[in-house]
Amino acid sequence: MTPIDRILFGDNQFFGVNHMSEEKARSQQMRFRDTESIIKVLDNAYDRGIRSFMCTTHDEIGKIADHVAANPDRYEGFKFLPGMPYAHKYNNMVGELGVIDTIKAVAPGGVMEAMVRGAKSAVGRDVGQLMRMLVDAEMARFANVDTPVVFLQNVVADLLLGLGNYQIFADFVQYVNEKYEAEAGFFSMNMPAMVDALESVDITNPIIACNYNKIGFRMSGGIEAYDRKLEEKPVRCVAMSVLASGAIPPAEALEWVCERPLIESIVFGASSDANISSTVSLITEFDSTRASAA
Amino acid sequence: MHRIGLVGVGKMGLSHLALVRAHPELDCVAVCDSQAFMLAGVRSQVGVDTYKSFDTMIEEANLDAVIISTPTSSHFNLAKTALENDLSVFVEKPLTLTTAQSRELAELAERKGLANQVGYHNRFIGTFRETARLVEAGAIGRVHHIDGRAFGQVVTKADGGGRTWRAKKTEGGGCLHDYACHVIDLMNFVAGPPDEVVSGRLGQVHSTDVEDSVYALFGYSDGAVGTLETNWSDESYRKMSTSVTIYGTHGKIFADRQECRLYLKPGHSFEKFEDGWNIRYITELQEPVDFYIRGEEYSSQIDAFAAAIGGNPSPQAGTFTTAAQADHIVEEIARLHETGPIVADPTTQAEPAGTKASKGIFRKLKDRV
Incomplete structure (x- = not known):
């Protein structure tokens, strides 16, 4: 079991994702239109002691991975924790091509035909094969960097969770373990339900990245249900959206999360060295207060 | 538990299917689609009974309600059949392609006292x-x-x-x-x-x-x-x-x-x-919301539909009647695009048609004379 770093650096801010303001998202997108400007911020994060980059499989990230691979001395110990698939790419394809033609487009030769022909068992087998091919396609750009954890992105994970097909989760874990010698993780907006679903297919102590914030933003079932689940079952929980896209002041938000010892890691995004530095110091400070109190 | 039949497993259909499956008051017991591949996938991966025929599904699956997420041109017939069989109906937007059809469905749903809602998720x-x-x-x-x-x-x-x-x-x-x-x-x-x-x-x-x-x-x-x-x-x-x-x-x-x-x-x-x-x-x-996939609004609208089936419609959710109002406006926009302005500026008319756009207007006016 690879320990996950206490502090992880996220990438939403680089790709025009902001849950609270389109204007802010747009100005961030302008600022990070070239790879170099992203690398500069990553360098800041690295220099502040951050070693884990939790990222999407956006095309731009491939260039970052190349840069890190090309400068091993500069980025000693630097790790990528990719989440896949990159949802918008497929969402736009499904809108344009439809579900079936999207599968045809992303799945090379024969798989689709086999699925259409498919008897019940064949479809089941081929869905597994499709999953493995998609993972391979998304992982190709990380071939030369360290990827200790590979995440299944939340729209897909939560869709499967809702559909009730938990076997794919088990297949994903197994494939990522065997092929990439990595641990599998799951993004989810429904952490308590996800923990139970994973347990039902014998995945215990799962790595789950979920929203965890003082106002309960996008925590399905509410804060209490989340706290209770962590007390009930072992989960390696990565807290995200800790600031709820800026709705909670940083110190207040981070103190609240740091008071929860069952949260293993915190992922945050920032665009400036000042924000990276203050976030890291705040987490470190709250952690040491808790440690000395304990 | 309300028994739901889902028609059309495309992008929206898959999302509805997952939300219904996760919902404590709803049970998706049947799925209908014209594509054998999608049905095979749903049967093997989700474990729900599947039907190629909508009528057979209604006959056999003992449903309380249907969710229709098929191309719009098929909405009217599917929704009408469902209502005639005393099923509550949720339809993806827009309701139908004509005001007349939408109004007919609205009246039918009203007369039968059945829950009726359209996938206008911005309301949530x-x-x-x-x-x-x-x-x-x-x-x-x-x-x-x-x-x-x-x-x-x-x-x-x-x-x-x-x-x-x-x-x-x-x-x-x-x-x-x-x-x-x-x-x-x-x-x-x-x-x-x-x-x-x-x-x-x-x-x-x-x-x-x-x-x-x-x-x-x-x-x-x-x-x-x-x-x-x-x-x-x-x-x-x-x-x-x-x-x-x-x-x-x-x-x-x-x-x-x-x-x-x-x-x-x-x-x-x-x-x-x-x-x-x-x-x-x-x-x-x-x-x-209790279960989230890609936006609270998609979960909330299914919650509202579940409540409406149970006899507690939300006034903000919208109905076939409000959807028919939207369809009427859609129809009017299309009609006005075809007919163009009633009175044109005479100075524009007199000018030789220079740009493509003004040529179009000119031709339309000429056609009408």
Whole structure:
């Protein structure tokens, strides 16, 4: 079991994702239109002691991975924790091509035909094969960097969770373990339900990245249900959206999360060295207060 | 537990299927689709009974309600059959392709006392709900202008979208039925439906069989004016972006998916809102849901449908009646695009047709003479 770093650096801010303001998202997108400007911020994060980059499989990230691979001395110990698939790419394809033609487009030769022909068992087998091919396609750009954890992105994970097909989760874990010698993780907006679903297919102590914030933003079932689940079952929980896209002041938000010892890691995004530095110091400070109190 | 049959396993259908499966009061017991591949996938991966025939599903599955997420051209027949069989009905938007059909369904559902709802999910977004509440409460005084917009990147290439039903007019494709109807229903939701559609224009950017943009002007009974602008070929948007601005005598409100900005003129503070700009974010305005896939609004609208089946309809959810109002406006925009302006500026008419656009108008006028 690879320990996950206490502090992880996220990438939403680089790709025009902001849950609270389109204007802010747009100005961030302008600022990070070239790879170099992203690398500069990553360098800041690295220099502040951050070693884990939790990222999407956006095309731009491939260039970052190349840069890190090309400068091993500069980025000693630097790790990528990719989440896949990159949802918008497929969402736009499904809108344009439809579900079936999207599968045809992303799945090379024969798989689709086999699925259409498919008897019940064949479809089941081929869905597994499709999953493995998609993972391979998304992982190709990380071939030369360290990827200790590979995440299944939340729209897909939560869709499967809702559909009730938990076997794919088990297949994903197994494939990522065997092929990439990595641990599998799951993004989810429904952490308590996800923990139970994973347990039902014998995945215990799962790595789950979920929203965890003082106002309960996008925590399905509410804060209490989340706290209770962590007390009930072992989960390696990565807290995200800790600031709820800026709705909670940083110190207040981070103190609240740091008071929860069952949260293993915190992922945050920032665009400036000042924000990276203050976030890291705040987490470190709250952690040491808790440690000395304990 | 209400027994649900789902028709059409495309992008929206899959999402509905997952939300229904996760819902404590709903049980998806049957799925119907015309594509054998999708049915095989649902049967083997989800473990739900599947049907190629809608009629057989209704006959055999002992349903309480159906969710219809098929191409729009098929909505009328499916919804009518379901209602005639005493089933509650949720239909993806728009309800049908004609006002007459939508009204017929609305009357049938009303007469039978069955739950009926259309997938206008903007009604479940906290920022838009707050906007509707503020307008209703009179926070900005008398409303004199309602502006609705939506932009996104659905069709970005010449043959883009050519393969799905969304690119075919006969099946209900096009920016008017797919994008603009959302904005129209949202404008109706926050400010009530207009009295008349004054003008409507459809534009093409890449598509050939359908329109990529929609522009319209509305008139309201109290003299207020509505403007509509939608374009699904705008690559500068990462995903569909919908917004509404309401101008009143005491201030104005701008709302999109993320925020609700309220401006109040001096001396017109309202509730806890002060003069000048006030901003409320989705993070504080959105009601939490029990299960989330890709937006609270998709979960909330299924919650509302479950409540409606159980006899507790939410007044804000919208019905076939409100959807028929949106369909009427859609139909009027299309009609006005075809017929063009009634009276043209005589100076324009006299000029030799220079640009392509003016040539089009000129020809139309000539045809009518």
